[in-house]
Amino acid sequence: MDRIKFIRKEEKKYHDHCYDNYRLFEKGSWLYKPVKSVMESIALLEGKAPLNVLDLGAGVGRNSIPIAEEIKDKGGRVVCVDLLDSAIEKLIEYSKEFDVADIIETEKADIDQYSIKEEEYDVIVAVSSLEHVSSENILERVLNQMTQGTKKGGINCIIINSEIEEIEIETNKRHDALMEVNLTTDRMIDKLTNNYKGWKVVKQLVRPLEYQIVRDEKPVLLKSNVITFVVHQNSNECSRF
Template sequence: MSRVDLIRKEEKKYHDFCYENYKLFEEGSWLYKPVKTVMDLLPLFNNKENIRVLDLGSGVGRNSIPIAQEIKEKNGQVVCVDLLDSALDKLKLYSEEYEVKEVIKPQKADIGHYDIKKNEYDFIVAVSTLEHVESEDIFESVIRQMALGTKDEGINCIIVNSEVEEIDIKSNQKLDVMMEINIKTEDMINKLDRIYEGWELLNKLVKPLEYKIVRDEKDVLLKTNAITYVVRKIGI
């Protein structure tokens, strides 16, 4: 089994467990509430109709469902791309529960190979997903597609992990990091700056985080520099 296949097997196991055992918007996990940075951007679209949103690595709808609720009355649509059946099955159930089924469009795909149409979206969101594509080349390719797929005055919101460490809490030993792309924070930001040259920077933030996860029934401390990067395409 290749390193990427091993990582994806572990990530599938972790996410399948979360989606089965934790309910969306209930306390107890990271599914408890949407990402504040994402939600804080929605007022920038208050004067727009027919809003098109792309959520890459949408999961069960942590961000997609609240976005859909906001744009439902404006003839909006949220395209939700995820590779896991467990995520998309739950997304469909939650979209019915929260009465946004007609707004949510689930699509099963690997985001590293998902075709984003040019000038298609007003808002593209990628939260903790881009680090899970197969290689740095594909990472850059996806972001370039995001940029090309964004309409004038549209916004890209990226939250991506860098310099990740995983430490066995019991033994204090460092473990192999179960993340396909794990590079220096500075290098990651330089890539983003280069691709989005000429865009309006709305937010750039690096936040050191650490939290407990479970790998193979072991408690693991995950440490990361989480990069928040939000840009708006300047219309010509």
């Protein structure tokens, strides 16, 4: 099995377990609440309707369900893309439970191959998903598609991990981090900045993160620098965050 297939097999195992054992918006996991920067990005376009939103790597709806609730009475739609059957199935269930099924559109697809229509979306969200494309070159292509797929005055909100480490807790042994694209923080920021030349940077910050996961039934500490990067196309009114 090649490295990318192995990584995706392990990630599927991790996410399937999480989706089976934690309910959306239940305390005790990262599914507890939406990402603040994502919801702030939607609020930045308050007054504009309808809103078309693309959520790349939507999972079970941690962000897309609250977004759909926010725009429900304003028209628009939230297109949710994910590769995992378990994510799509749960997202459909949750969209019915939270009464936003008519706003949510699901597409089972690999972000590597997913085609974003030009000037289709007011907001494009990618939370902990772009580092899972299969190569650095594909990351650049997807970022370019995101810019091309955003309407004038639109927003892209990216949360992406960098400098990822995996350390076995019992032995303190470092393992090869199971992440498809694992760049230094500076290099990742340079890549984002170069892709969004001419856009207004609304929010850019780096936050260290660490949490425990399981690999081969052994506790492992995963550490990374999480980059938040929110940009607004062709707008001078971006000082609300």
